[in-house]
Amino acid sequence: MLASWFRLKYPHVAIGALASSAPILYFDDITPQDAYYSVVTKDFREASETCYQTIKDSWSAIDEVASQPDGLLTLSDIFKTCHLLSSSSVLKQYLVSMYARVAQYNSPPKYPVTVVCGAIDGAPPEADILDKVFAGVVAYFPNETCYVNAPRNLSETVVGWAWQVKYFYM
Structure with missing residues (x-):
């Protein structure tokens, strides 16, 4: 820019x-201001219709769980967050950011959209929608001890990119 x-x-x-x-x-x-996320959505939908539908349905499922007593604690347990969630929007923003990153860097040899959707679609049949979404998170970020606000070594490039995204895409 x-x-x-x-x-x-x-x-x-x-x-x-x-x-x-x-x-x-x-x-x-x-x-259009939502053009970027329309492309992200298209990438997931092309990879797997069931994966796309699971992600789409997960937003209301997150809100439903969060609205119940101890709902944020439940979400923190399901998604193995590093800290107790302060709101469901923190979790949603984490997932939106992850999906956007996955779509942006969806290229060989890893094809992360396929990796995430493979984990979501490959979750055990008894897994509920949030367990399926979490399986996708783990597939993209393997070997993490916790998720959402996980401490990372942030380079100047990563910090700069996050700042630009915040101001250019919001």
Whole structure:
């Protein structure tokens, strides 16, 4: 984004600019504001209709569990969170971010959308919808001791990307 903006503001200084991964058309009603997540949804739906439906249905299932007495504790137990959830939106944002990342980097040799959907669809028949979603989380983040707000070594790149996503996609 900065490369594009710099070129627009200072055309006499910059001969060109490379914006290889920038939402430069995400402004001024050129692109619908939900376009990015429409593509994420399409990726999951193309990978597996049942996976897509499970994820779609999980949002209301999360809210339903959260609304019950000790619901946040129940969700924290199901998703093995690092800390007790303060709200269901914390869990939902974690999942939205994970699904977006999975779709963005869905390429060989790993094909993470297929990995996540394979775990969701391959969960035992007795697993409920949230257990299936958690199976997808574990498939994408194997060997974690806890999820949601897991402490990670954050590089400047990761922190910078998170800051950009927060301000450009919200």
